[in-house]
Structure formats: structure tokens, C-alpha cells
Amino acid sequence: MELNCASVKCFEIFEKLNDFVRPVGCNILDTGKNGVPNKLTYFSVLILLAYCTVTLTSIYQFRENFILFTNALVTLGFSIQGIVKFYTMFVRRHRLLRAVFKSRDFIVEFEGNKQICELFKKYANFCAMCGTMILGLYSFAMSMLLVATVTISYWTKTKIIPYGIVIPLIDYKSDVGYAINMVYMTFSIVYGVIGLYASDYIYVYVMIMAYGQVETIGILCQDLSTYLEKNKENEIQEIYQLFTKTVTAQQLHTEYMKSLEENFEFNSITVIITSMICMAITIFVLIQEVWINGIMIIIIQLWQIFTICLIGGVYMIKINQVQVQINDTKWYLLSHRMQKMFLNVIHFMQNPIEPSACGIRPLNLETFCQV
Numbered sequence: 001m002e003l004n005c006a007s008v009k010c011f012e013i014f015e016k017l018n019d020f021v022r023p024v025g026c027n028i029l030d031t032g033k034n035g036v037p038n039k040l041t042y043f044s045v046l047i048l049l050a051y052c053t054v055t056l057t058s059i060y061q062f063r064e065n066f067i068l069f070t071n072a073l074v075t076l077g078f079s080i081q082g083i084v085k086f087y088t089m090f091v092r093r094h095r096l097l098r099a100v101f102k103s104r105d106f107i108v109e110f111e112g113n114k115q116i117c118e119l120f121k122k123y124a125n126f127c128a129m130c131g132t133m134i135l136g137l138y139s140f141a142m143s144m145l146l147v148a149t150v151t152i153s154y155w156t157k158t159k160i161i162p163y164g165i166v167i168p169l170i171d172y173k174s175d176v177g178y179a180i181n182m183v184y185m186t187f188s189i190v191y192g193v194i195g196l197y198a199s200d201y202i203y204v205y206v207m208i209m210a211y212g213q214v215e216t217i218g219i220l221c222q223d224l225s226t227y228l229e230k231n232k233e234n235e236i237q238e239i240y241q242l243f244t245k246t247v248t249a250q251q252l253h254t255e256y257m258k259s260l261e262e263n264f265e266f267n268s269i270t271v272i273i274t275s276m277i278c279m280a281i282t283i284f285v286l287i288q289e290v291w292i293n294g295i296m297i298i299i300i301q302l303w304q305i306f307t308i309c310l311i312g313g314v315y316m317i318k319i320n321q322v323q324v325q326i327n328d329t330k331w332y333l334l335s336h337r338m339q340k341m342f343l344n345v346i347h348f349m350q351n352p353i354e355p356s357a358c359g360i361r362p363l364n365l366e367t368f369c370q371v
Contacts, residue, residue, distance in 0.1 A: 006120035007107040013127045013205055014100055021198050024191060026086075028093040036090070044191070048086060051165075051188055052079045058165040070285050071164025074297060077278035078192070081304075084270040085199040092263065096202070099259040103209040106216075106252050110245065113223075116216050123212045130204050135197045137303060141296045142189045148292040149182075161185065163293055196300070199267070200307055206260055207311045207355070211318050213253040217345070218322035220246040221329045228333040243338055250345045257353035268308050269357035272367075275301035305368060312355035312363030323349040 018029040025040030055075045062068035089096065111117040145162045153160045159178045162185045166172040172181050224242040278301050282294040326349055331342045355363040 006111045006117045006124070007104050009124040010107055010120055010127075010209065011100075011104050013124055013131070014202075017131070017198060017201055017205070021194060024194050026090055026198065028090065028097060036093070041090070045086075047188065047191055048082050051082065054165050054167055054184075055079045057168040061166070061168065062164065067285060067288060068164055070281050073164070074278045074281050074285075074294075075163050075165045077274040077301075080274050081270060082192075082195060084267055085195055088263065088267045089199055089202065095259070095263050099206055099256065099263055102252070102256050102259060103206060103213075106209075106213055106249075106256065109252070110216055110220075110249065113219065115219050116212075119215055119219070120209075120212045123208050127205055127208050130208070131197075131201050134200050134204070134307075135193075138193045138196050138200075138300070141300050141303075142193045144296050145189060145293050146186060148296070149185075152292065162189070163297065196304070200304065203264055203267075203308065204311055206264075207315060210253070210257060210260065210315060213249065213256060214315070214318045214322050217246065217249045217253065217349075218325040220249055221322075221326050221345075224331075225329040228330040239334075243334065243342070246345060247341055250348050254348060254353065261353060261356070265356060265358045268355075268363060269360060271304050271308060272357055272361070275305050308355075308363050309365055309368035313365040313368075315355055316352070316362075316364055319349060319352045 015029065018027045021027055022030070022034075023040065024044045025036060025038055025042070026044065027034065028036055030036065055072065055078075058072040059069065059076065062072050107120050111120065149160050149162045152158075159173055161172065161178075161181055166181050167177075167184055170180055171177040220242060224239065224246055227239045227242060279298050282297050282301075286294045326346055329342075331339060331346075334342060357363060357367075361367050
């Protein structure tokens with residue numbers, strides 16, 4: 001397989017993501033000695049469990065201070081998201097890998113077509129750009145939590161924590177206790193950036209590959225229509241091959257989208273519900289007093305909802321565009337048997353597997369605006 005072919009270039013995106021999360025033990029692509037679970041995986045689980053425990057103890061500790069209590073509730077939202085994201089990416093890693101390999105196999109099947117090959121190369125470059133943007137946004141927002149905390153603490157001569165949790169049994173108002181809490185916060189924020197980035201990026205990656213698959217169906221339909229218009233007897237074999245490829249592409253894409261729904265629907269509904277609650281609480285706290293870190297928290301939660309809704313919305317736009325191409329296909333020139341089979345392709349485009357949050361809400365821009 002050529003190094004410059006589309007399937008290799010697209011799969012390299014996932015390999016780079018796998019390398020990025022190796023320090024936290026979520027390198028699910030690796031096997032053997034470096035495979036998961038490993039020591040780093042168990043350490044990440046320990047960090048996540050500690051974060052959840054500290055969140056719950058902080059909610060109890062600050063139960064009589066309304067502002068600190070609500071701040072701790074916001075952190076509870078991050079804890080729930082962390083558990084679900086870890087479950088999606090690690091516990092169900094075999095299903096996730098199956099979806100990634102299905103994506104690669106789809107490209108291998110059709111990259112012999114130059115137009116399709118160039119299409120997926122374009123999407124591979126777009127994926128890389130999206131990854132840089134997602135990592136940059138989370139790194140900026142999370143680092144600003146620390147910068148704002150340290151700056152305000154210095155100017156006001158008070159001991160302010162980044163968000164509403166503190167380690168139990170330690171006086172966070174003392175110099176030593178405050179230093180320990182800040183070190184812990186810094187550590188958890190670094191892990192938070194990696195986790196948020198990885199979970200967002202893998203969803204963006206698999207959905208962008210779905211865009212390419214939908215457009216592949218459109219390209220094959222256009223090629224099929226071109227041959228049907230010529231209607232030359234010596235090209236019947238070519239027509240049959242193109243028809244077979246079109247139907248195969250539709251079937252492979254259907255299985256791929258079912259796999260994505262099984263993998264990400266629970267993560268999507270969790271992100272939407274917890275982010276909405278966290279934003280509502282944060283806005284309420286901001287009304288009561290100036291909470292600089294609350295602005296960063298709103299940005300993070302809003303971005304998560306925006307990402308999954310935008311990606312799903314663009315997918316449906318692609319479906320509608322390709323549906324027009326399919327309707328323009330001269331499929332009525334096919335044999336009666338082929339026409340009946342081609343109706344399955346038309347039926348899928350009219351009734352696609354729309355990305356959703358457990359089937360409760362479709363993931364599109366309309367849902368984002370309603371949120």
C-alpha cells in the first residue's frame with residue numbers, strides 16, 4: 001500500500017491521536033507490551049476516581065456556603081463527563097476500533113477512483129486542522145483557569161481555587177494546603193485537556209470520514225449516470241461494476257453509521273445534559289458575583305455542545321446534497337432487477353441514520369440553538 005494513498009493518510013490521523021494519549025494510557029491502537037490496559041491506564045483511572053471523590057466531598061464540605069456549593073456542582077458535571085468519556089474511549093475501545101477500521105476499509109475499497117482518493121486526502125488535511133484547533137481551544141480555556149486564579153489571588157491577597165473543589169482533610173486556606181490544592185488542580189487540568197481533546201477529536205474524525213463516505217456515494221452515482229447516458233453495449237460490464245460499487249458503498253456506510261451511533265450516542269446525551277446544567281449554574285453564580293473562571297467554564301461546555309451539533313448538522317447537509325445527485329442519476333436506464341436494488345440507495349438517503357443523542361434529540365444546529 002502506497003504511503004501517499006488516502007487510506008494511509010486518513011489512518012495516520014488516528015495513529016497520531018493514539019500517540020498523543022499514550023502518556024495517559026489510552027493508546028487503544030497499541031498491542032503487546034505497550035497495549036492497554038497498562039500502568040498508565042490504571043493511573044489515569046486512579047486520577048479520575050480521585051477527581052470524582054474530591055468533587056463529592058467538596059459538595060458536602062461546602063453545603064452551607066451557597067456560592068462554593070454551586071461551584072462544586074459545576075465540577076460534578078465535569079466528573080460525570082469524564083466517567084462517560086473514559087467509558088466510551090477505553091471500556092468500549094473494541095467497538096471504537098471497529099468503527100475506525102471500518103472507515104479505513106471503506107477508503108481502501110474505493111480509493112482506486114482518483115476523485116474519491118483526492119476527496120479523502122482533503123478530509124484528512126481538514127481533520128488535522130480541526131485537531132489543532134480543538135487542542136488549542138481547550139489548552140487556552142483550561143490554562144486561563146489557572147492564570148486567572150493565580151492573578152486574582154495575587155492582587156486580592158486571597159486564596160482562590162480554580163473551580164469549586166478542594167482535597168478533603170486539608171485546610172485549603174493555609175499556605176501548605178493551598179499549594180497542595182493548586183498542584184492537584186494543575187495536574188487534573190492537564191489530564192482534563194487531554195481527555196476533552198481526545199474525546200472531541202475522535203468524534204470529529206469518525207464523522208468527517210462519514211462525510212467522505214456520503215460524498216463517495218454521490219461520486220459513484222455521477223459516474224454511473226455518465227455511463228448510462230452513453231448506453232453502449234460494450235460498457236455493460238463497466239455499468240454493472242459501478243452499480244455494484246454504489247450499492248456496496250451505501251451498505252458499508254449504513255453499517256458504519258450504525259456503529260457510530262452505538263459508540264457515541266450515550267456520550268452525546270451526557271455532554272448535552274451536563275453542559276446545559278453546568279452552564280445554567282455558572283450563569284447563576286456569575287449573576288451573584290464576579291467569577292472569572294466561570295466564563296472559561298461556559299466556553300468549554302458551550303464548545304462541547306457546539307462541536308457535536310455542528311458535526312451532526314453538516315452530515316445531514318451532505319446527505320441532502322448527495323440525495324440531489326442520486327435523484328439526477330439515470331437509474332431508470334438500469335435493468336429492472338438493478339432498479340429494485342438501487343431503490344435501497346435512494347431509500348437510505350431519504351431515511352438516513354441521523355446522528356442523535358440516544359435517539360432523544362438529533363445532533364444538528366437546530367438542537368444547538370434550542371439548547
